[in-house]
Amino acid sequence: MSAFVQNLMSELKAKNPAQPEFHQAVEEVVESLSLVLERHPEYRSAKILERIVEPERVLMFRVPWLDDQGEVQVNRGFRIEMNSAIGPYKGGLRFHPSVNLGILKFLAFEQVFKNSLTTLPMGGGKGGSDFDPKGKSDNEVMRFCQSFMTELQRHIGPDTDVPAGDIGVGGREIGFMFGQYKRLRNEFTGVLTGKGLNWGGSLIRPEATGYGSVYFAAEMLKTRGETLDGKTCLVSGSGNVAQYTVEKILQLGGKVVTLSDSAGYIYDEEGITREKLDFVMELKNLRRGRIKEYAEEFKSAVYTPTDANNDFNPLWNHKADCAFPSATQNEVNGKDAQNLLNNGVYVVSEGANMPTNLDGVKIFLDKGILYGPGKAANAGGVAVSGLEMSQNSQRLPWTREEVDNRLHNIMKSIHNTCVTTAERFNTPGNYVNGANIGGFLKVADAMLDQGVV
Numbered sequence: 001m002s003a004f005v006q007n008l009m010s011e012l013k014a015k016n017p018a019q020p021e022f023h024q025a026v027e028e029v030v031e032s033l034s035l036v037l038e039r040h041p042e043y044r045s046a047k048i049l050e051r052i053v054e055p056e057r058v059l060m061f062r063v064p065w066l067d068d069q070g071e072v073q074v075n076r077g078f079r080i081e082m083n084s085a086i087g088p089y090k091g092g093l094r095f096h097p098s099v100n101l102g103i104l105k106f107l108a109f110e111q112v113f114k115n116s117l118t119t120l121p122m123g124g125g126k127g128g129s130d131f132d133p134k135g136k137s138d139n140e141v142m143r144f145c146q147s148f149m150t151e152l153q154r155h156i157g158p159d160t161d162v163p164a165g166d167i168g169v170g171g172r173e174i175g176f177m178f179g180q181y182k183r184l185r186n187e188f189t190g191v192l193t194g195k196g197l198n199w200g201g202s203l204i205r206p207e208a209t210g211y212g213s214v215y216f217a218a219e220m221l222k223t224r225g226e227t228l229d230g231k232t233c234l235v236s237g238s239g240n241v242a243q244y245t246v247e248k249i250l251q252l253g254g255k256v257v258t259l260s261d262s263a264g265y266i267y268d269e270e271g272i273t274r275e276k277l278d279f280v281m282e283l284k285n286l287r288r289g290r291i292k293e294y295a296e297e298f299k300s301a302v303y304t305p306t307d308a309n310n311d312f313n314p315l316w317n318h319k320a321d322c323a324f325p326s327a328t329q330n331e332v333n334g335k336d337a338q339n340l341l342n343n344g345v346y347v348v349s350e351g352a353n354m355p356t357n358l359d360g361v362k363i364f365l366d367k368g369i370l371y372g373p374g375k376a377a378n379a380g381g382v383a384v385s386g387l388e389m390s391q392n393s394q395r396l397p398w399t400r401e402e403v404d405n406r407l408h409n410i411m412k413s414i415h416n417t418c419v420t421t422a423e424r425f426n427t428p429g430n431y432v433n434g435a436n437i438g439g440f441l442k443v444a445d446a447m448l449d450q451g452v453v
Contacts, residue, residue: 004037004044005030012053019102021329025109025354026053028361032436035425046452048444055108057081059155060101063129065147067140077148079127081161082108085446088159089125090115090382090389092166095173099130103329107166110353111382113439114375117414120386125161127152133168134288145176153181158189158392164385165194167328170240170285171206190392193385197397202388204403205381209351210244211404212380212411213324213372217349218252219415220370220431229253232320234345236260236313237327238284238291241351241378245324246277258315260327261291264305265315268298312336319343326351334359341367350374365430376414376435383410 008030013023030049037044059079067073078101081089091111094104104126112124129148133141156163165174174194181191188200195201204211218228231254235242238259246256255271259280268276276298283289295303304314312335316323323345325332329352332340337360340348348364349372350356356364356373364371384407391397398406418434421441427433 002034005034008049008053016102016105019105021106021354022102022109024330024358025106028358028432029109029113029436029440032433033440035427035433036437036440042448043444046448048447051447052083052112052440052443053109055080055082055105056084057155058101058105059127059152061151063131063144063148063151065140065144068137073144075129075131075144077127077129077151078104079152079155079161079163080104080108080125081155082124082126083112083443084123085443085450086116087121087123088157089161090122090164090385091124091126092128092164093169093173093177094126094128094166095131095133095168096128097130097132099128104128106329107353110375112443113436114379115382115386116439116442117376117417117435118379118383118386118410119413120383120410122382122386122389125163126166127163128166128169131168133173138172141173142176145173146180149177149180150184152177153184156181156191158191158389162190162385162389163192164382167239170194171196190389193388195388200388200392202384202391202403203398203400204407205384205388206240207244207247208384208407209241209378209381210246210326211248212383212407213241213326213349213351213377214245214248214252215380215408215411216372216377216415217322217324217347217370219412220347220349220372223419224370227252228322231255231322231347232257233322233324234258234316234318234320234340235324235326235351236265236315236331236355237325237352238280239327241381242324242326243277243281243284245326245351246272246280249324250274250277254322257318257320259291259294260315262306263290264292264303266291266294266301266303267315267318268294268301270300312339316340317343320345322347322349324349324351325355327355328352329354330357332356332360334363336360337363341369346370348372349377351378353378361432365432368429371431372418373432373435375439376418376431379414380407380411383407
């Protein structure tokens, strides 16, 4: 079977050169799936894996727009429609200078399995642009979003492809894109999720990814008869996911001591209280400032700027029990993983997409810690996006308690799927195998049922 995996990876790399993140995401999944293919030769004969790594559709287009000085700017837009075997394409839009085809293909590929795990009828997709909203005025962001949606609207719809937000795409950007879609199509439909509460959005959607990763960590701890109460936690990032991860950890009695952005990180030994979190939310969501201002406001914190020459991230080198990587892909390498273990961390729940590289994943698995990979642990965001789609279809809003309860139950269900699937394939406690195989089986069986398409 290893020869099959090697051949698949060789062909994939030849067909998709210079896309290391996509190669990494596929390699992690196919290594888990070798356990499945031995038992189910029908998946091999139907070329399910070869088909699942190939997007159903790749859209790439130019996005011209005018800045505030009247200068023409040109960005590149993307939408990867990866797999629609179990439902319409679903996945976020990312606006960030690092966005390219390889990163979006990795995200779309991960999304297929993540969406499958939620138990909701959603396929996988991802999109975005190399546009950077940082430092842009509201009018510049609006003009970009309108230009972007003018092309994207041809390819999406409530029963075809339902994008959401991701890095760089929050409520402001979703609002501008939804307005342009409505203007062009003359219809008010649930074509985007993450909408404002007054016009079709869902309660708990902003909190969902962060809350979900904490719920998943709590479920993992429950297998050892423990809770988050009294646990010291490291959290990276300071955006939407990190903020609500901190909020839910505080609600469950834990203590958070770190937050970060691209310029550096803060370590607050006294812990980030509710008052301090409110400061971070105002800093990041309204003033769009940098995390170093936290250390200027609260003298208990130490700020460390990012050093590009480091081969490790010092944020992960503090005494703690739990870690919640909530910033971006590959922020935890092998050295970081070892530092986490050396500092007493035995729970890692990923709020970001693929934040741990393959070396780090191997270290976590070899040590046998409670390690929740992103496609399982951060599925809460897309789960509540799916719940938003359901509310839009019914034209009925649900209460905060109902959505939160449904989210909590979905995360419990995902955890249960990971545990039981890992045991079924003789790797008990391996949440990576459980998530990869559990997500794959539902999609693969649907693909078999639907023929060669």
